[in-house]
Amino acid sequence: MKKEIAIGVDIGGTSIKGAAVTSEGEVLDVFAFDVDKEKNQEEIIYQLIDEIKKYTAIHGYNKENLLGIGVGIPGTIDTVNGEVIYSNNLRWNHLPIRKMMEEGTGFEVRIINDAKAATLAENKFGAGKKHKDFVLITLGTGVGSGIITNNKLLTGNKGYGAELGHIMLRLDGEPCTCGRSGCFEAYASATALNRDTKRMMNQHQDSLMWKKLEEYGCLSAKVAFDAAKEGDKYALEVVDNYCMYLAEGLLDICNAFRPEVIVLSGGIAKAGDFLLSKVVKHCEKYHYGYDGLPKVEIKISELGYDTGKIGAAALFF
Ligand SMILES: [Zn+2]
CATH class of the missing domain: 3.30.420.40 (ATPase, nucleotide binding domain)
Known part of the structure; x- marks a missing residue:
């Protein structure tokens, strides 16, 4: 079976990391950047969009070979409307991250609370397999x-x-x-x-x-x-x-x-x-x-x- 690939992004208080990940749980090329505390929530998302655009261009990802972009975020996440309602850790408030990222990257975007992301990972590929x-x-x-x-x-x-x-x-x-x-x-x-x-x-x-x-x-x-x-x-x-x-x-x-x-x-x-x-x-x-x-x-x-x-x-x- 052909391996499918999606990008996974892990947003943390000090840095944002991402990578293309295969449907077998292999992590391919990684990108990361530090979060500039002077930037507001929208500016950080625009920076993330730029990083993803560079990353997909360098590695040749497009709508044909990439399923989409998943984003794990600490805090209270409205997965239906694609919004970060509140993140104490990031000091983010009512941020329509899914809409911003879909418009900015052209890929489908799905979001999830970071602990729930870790749960999916360990359940599919790790200690909870x-x-x-x-x-x-x-x-x-x-x-x-x-x-x-x-x-x-x-x-x-x-x-x-x-x-x-x-x-x-x-x-x-x-x-x-x-x-x-x-x-x-x-x-x-x-x-x-x-x-x-x-x-x-x-x-x-x-x-x-x-x-x-x-x-x-x-x-x-x-x-x-x-x-x-x-x-x-x-x-x-x-x-x-x-x-x-x-x-x-x-x-x-x-x-x-x-x-x-x-x-x-x-x-x-x-x-x-x-x-x-x-x-x-x-x-x-x-x-x-x-x-x-x-x-x-x-x-x-x-x-x-x-x-x-x-x-x-x-x-x-
Ligand atoms: Zn409590």
């Missing part, structure tokens, strides 16, 4: 999610649904970016981990986390995770607490959707087996509820850096 019931959770600045039930991406009305980051874990808990308190995101995001790391460090000047912070130059998930791996008891307390909340959120997801697999992606998932073993241990205590309930496998993302581009392109496969 061949699973008809599948959930992906991104652990980054926020907590994003995508749900596939019976081989179909759950979108909710106009694509606004499946935001598992805002299920509540604790009434009157930590404040969340959505205006409520105690959301999964307020405990399981990298932002939440950094908040708890800072609190613990301020209470314990002798923690190894201070050395890690000096070494890395900025606060990230690596500060607590690497110090915990080396046995720092304060870092271990932060990491164990983080993993407990993450696991409790995953258990809610198991109970609601009973997927075959849950995949963890995003910055914190880079902690790999150290994170996974703690989360799985907590989940296994409560996975079953009663004997005979199917086990939910929890895995780390397999596609890494290319996930967003592959998932956006996969809107055409």
